[in-house]
Amino acid sequence: MLKRMCVLAWALSLPGVCLAAKPVELPTPLADPLHVEIIESQQEIAVAVPATAQAVGMQFGLIGALIGSAVQNSQVKKAEEAVIPLRDLLVDYPFNQRMQDALRAKLVSADISPNPQVTVMPTAWEAHDAEQKAQLPPQALVLRPSYSVDNDFNQLTVLVHAQLVERSVKPNGKMKVVPRFNRTYSYQFPMSGARSPEPLQDWLALGAPGLAAVVDRGVRQAVDMLVNDFTAASR
Numbered sequence: 001m002l003k004r005m006c007v008l009a010w011a012l013s014l015p016g017v018c019l020a021a022k023p024v025e026l027p028t029p030l031a032d033p034l035h036v037e038i039i040e041s042q043q044e045i046a047v048a049v050p051a052t053a054q055a056v057g058m059q060f061g062l063i064g065a066l067i068g069s070a071v072q073n074s075q076v077k078k079a080e081e082a083v084i085p086l087r088d089l090l091v092d093y094p095f096n097q098r099m100q101d102a103l104r105a106k107l108v109s110a111d112i113s114p115n116p117q118v119t120v121m122p123t124a125w126e127a128h129d130a131e132q133k134a135q136l137p138p139q140a141l142v143l144r145p146s147y148s149v150d151n152d153f154n155q156l157t158v159l160v161h162a163q164l165v166e167r168s169v170k171p172n173g174k175m176k177v178v179p180r181f182n183r184t185y186s187y188q189f190p191m192s193g194a195r196s197p198e199p200l201q202d203w204l205a206l207g208a209p210g211l212a213a214v215v216d217r218g219v220r221q222a223v224d225m226l227v228n229d230f231t232a233a234s235r
Contacts (some may be wrong), residue, residue: 026181030164030230034113035140038103039121040096045215046148047083048157079151082200086149089208093215099145099160102223111230112141131167132175138167145222147215153199158218159186160226183229187221189214 100120107116121127124144130136144161164181191199203211228234 026164026230026235028111028230028232028235029109029113030141031139032113033115033117034107035137036103036107036113036116036118037121037127037136037140037142038100038118039124039127039142039144041124041144042146043096044087045083045090045095046146047079047151048148049079049151082151082153083149085204086153086200086211089204089211090215092208093212095147095215095219096145098216098219099223102219103143103145103160106223106227109227109230111232112227116141131177134167134169134175136167140165140167143226145219147218149203153203154191156189156191156203156214156218157186158188158215158222159184160222161185162226185222185225185229187218187225189218 100118104116104118107118108114121130127136127142142163142165145159146161147156147158149156161184162181163179166178166180168176168178170176191202206214
């Protein structure tokens with residue numbers, strides 16, 4: 001059975017509960033028009049492997065760091081191989097488009113902007129290159145959506161990382177980027193009540209439609225948390 005958990009990474013999180021941190025002083029609306037940049041960083045579901053082995057190894061000098069790095073690489077390789085069946089089920093799932101559609105529909109508001117101007121950046125590298133060449137506006141709400149499953153396949157996560165940035169060119173010609181707002185909105189689905197020894201099998205048992213429905217809900221909820229964070233009540 002799937003349980004849902006909503007999490008704002010900047011706050012204490014409990015199942016079904018989001019607690020607000022100290023509010024950030026921002027104008028209402030953020031801007032009119034507001035430049036919004038959606039940076040697409042992945043074409044398939046990611047698998048998250050904690051860097052525990054590498055971190056532990058670094059505590060024991062050069063040899064320990066090398067051993068830790070080798071263990072870490074082995075864990076990543078194993079996780080990438082294990083996640084293939086899950087990726088195959090989601091191969092036709094249009095995550096980037098679903099996230100775009102949800103953001104375009106819900107960012108239009110009196111609290112964020114009555115006139116958001118959305119630009120989609122196909123890769124993080126293209127976004128960085130455009131920023132360094134001063135091809136992007138001096139102020140923008142930068143959104144980085146992603147979705148992933150942990151390497152033990154206990155939880156699936158959909159999130160949107162949001163930054164309100166101000167850009168300027170320094171006297172030496174390099175770009176200065178100052179984030180005025182920086183938060184992550186994360187919606188998580190733990191797999192509980194597993195029916196098989198391997199949690200991955202329970203995800204696969206949902207089939208392509210079931211998995212798509214899970215990610216769809218994560219997209220909606222993550223975007224709703226972002227939008228709600230800018231309402232008068234939340235501020």
